[in-house]
């Protein structure tokens with residue numbers, strides 16, 4: 368677990384130590400936020416603020432509002448890793464029907480800035496200074512939304528979230544340890560998510576599915592199960608929104624959505640195997656190469672069309688600097704909702720065939736003409752999500768190049 372507790376700046380600095388020219392003010396959504404200026408975004412900054420996460424926060428405003436609309440009552444939100452307080456303060460200011468927001472951070476200085484920033488924006492928030500797990504264990508069933516946006520992995524906090532979350536609540540998870548979820552580093556992924564990753568062309572999607580599968584398995588011990596509302600991989604992080612439901616039978620049923628993907632790196636064959644104890648062949652049925660197995664991971668859809676439609680509708684009434692980019696993402700995720708769990712990369716397909724790449728649009732047209740699903744994906748500009756098999760796709764690509 369990465370914290371900034373060892374940062375020598377961190378423990379004893381008081382806000383008065385900063386002169387006005389050592390502070391920076393930024394504007395995001397409807398709020399202004401003050402924090403100590405720093406040279407480089409890192410967990411060593413005295414108070415953490417990352418401008419690149421504005422996109423994440425803008426998307427979150429829409430997701431939390433869509434969730435509030437769905438439950439149709441006032442909601443109580445926990446921003447578990449507050450930093451400068453920007454996320455929780457924006458939630459209070461920019462989301463309708465919010466009863467209260469608790470902003471927690473283990474750092475006293477972060478909390479001091481949260482207090483100042485809440486005042487600056489004329490909002491009331493509750494400020495807590497606990498280790499994240501203690502905050503969740505001490506407040507069982509109190510929150511409708513728990514937002515986990517830590518340094519690196521959310522994995523050490525998911526169990527306490529599972530303990531805390533009530534029926535029909537929303538769990539929001541950010542993971543910035545993408546290199547392990549994507550399979551660059553296997554062992555940390557096994558340690559943190561109890562799953563084996565694989566660095567394929569669709570490794571970012573695999574990574575989110577591992578994160579979601581881990582959340583589903585962790586919550587299951589509390590007889591809680593998930594409905595995945597929306598998920599994305601952007602910049603250096605992954606983010607998912609999970610609605611939490613309760614019931615042991617339904618939890619058992621929902622765990623059937625977890626399983627493995629077997630992949631052949633030689634011929635690009637891939638196949639899903641649902642179930643935790645599935646029997647998976649060792650060799651590729653097409654070329655006899657040894658298959659690579661990744662998982663366990665969530666194999667059902669990780670996008671919910673109705674929820675994303677609601678987010679798109681809500682965007683019209685919100686002031687968001689990143690609105691165009693968020694809408695582009697939402698439209699892409701919506702299209703991906705009913706597509707298969709992996710995708711092909713046109714360059715990889717052509718490399719396997721030893722031919723040059725045809726125009727991507729032509730591949731999409733041809734697939735559709737032959738009755739296959741063929742959609743683009745937000746994970747990669749070269750990606751093709753299709754229910755055509757590797758062989759069917761390769762035949763189409765070859766045919767297009769020959770022409």
Ligand SMILES: C[S@@+](CC[C@H](N)C(=O)[O-])C[C@H]1O[C@@H](n2cnc3c(N)ncnc32)[C@H](O)[C@@H]1O
Pocket residue numbers: 369370371414415416417420424447448449450451452453454471472473474477497498499500516517518
């Ligand atoms: C990535 S930053 C949060 C960023 C914030 N959510 C935002 O949108 O700007 C992580 C924060 O978690 C705090 N933190 C780290 N480990 C913690 C822990 N175990 N419990 C509570 N807070 C922790 C750090 O002090 C830091 O402010």
Ligand SMILES: [Zn+2]
Pocket residue numbers: 631632633634635636651652653654655656
């Ligand atoms: Zn093969």
